[in-house]
Amino acid sequence: MKLFMTPNSPYARKVRVVLAEKRIDCEHEQVVLSAPDCPVPAFNPLGKVPTLVLDDGTALYDSPVITDYLDKKTPVTRLIPQGDRVEVKRWEALADGICDAAVAIVMELRRPEAAQDATQIARQRLKIERGLQVLATDLGDNKWCVANALSLADIAVGCALGYISFRMP
Numbered sequence: 451m452k453l454f455m456t457p458n459s460p461y462a463r464k465v466r467v468v469l470a471e472k473r474i475d476c477e478h479e480q481v482v483l484s485a486p487d488c489p490v491p492a493f494n495p496l497g498k499v500p501t502l503v504l505d506d507g508t509a510l511y512d513s514p515v516i517t518d519y520l521d522k523k524t525p526v527t528r529l530i531p532q533g534d535r536v537e538v539k540r541w542e543a544l545a546d547g548i549c550d551a552a553v554a555i556v557m558e559l560r561r562p563e564a565a566q567d568a569t570q571i572a573r574q575r576l577k578i579e580r581g582l583q584v585l586a587t588d589l590g591d592n593k594w595c596v597a598n599a600l601s602l603a604d605i606a607v608g609c610a611l612g613y614i615s616f617r618m619p
């Protein structure tokens with residue numbers, strides 16, 4: 451199995467944490483998405499990381515599909531408990547959505563200053579602020595997001611918060 455990743459991708463980081471928690475051996479290949487010889491589009495037409503290529507050549511994307519696959523692959527450290535599946539995947543969707551908004555802002559800020567769209571940046575920032583507020587409210591005083599135990603929800607939220615503090619300290 452090989453994981454195509456970039457070191458700063460929050461979605462790839464989520465998958466890397468899941469691999470580690472579940473003690474799954476996997477080759478990692480760091481790619482440069484903008485490089486003309488980037489290998490990712492040969493496996494994923496969207497050209498995005500993370501992309502996981504299985505030993506039989508099957509390519510899996512995007513990160514929620516990969517985390518699902520990895521959790522089912524071995525019973526070691528169940529991260530998506532059957533009874534709480536929808537709740538855990540909703541936390542993951544919200545955490546990933548916060549990352550989507552943060553990535554959109556990072557991309558906008560990479561454009562020449564005169565071409566940057568302040569309305570778009572404000573829209574995305576609002577998504578982040580609302581998303582963080584809901585995460586905080588739903589977590590409350592609990593130590594873990596779901597069912598008082600580590601799950602994919604905590605990993606996804608941790609990666610989203612890490613990305614926000616990295617990109618917008």
Ligand SMILES: N[C@@H](CCC(=O)N[C@@H](CS)C(=O)NCC(=O)O)C(=O)O
Binds near residue numbers: 458483496512513
């Ligand atoms: N929904 C996707 C998002 C993946 C994504 O957008 N990855 C970024 C890196 S952080 C990427 O590959 N961007 C390249 C592009 O959009 O062409 C997932 O969860 O895997």
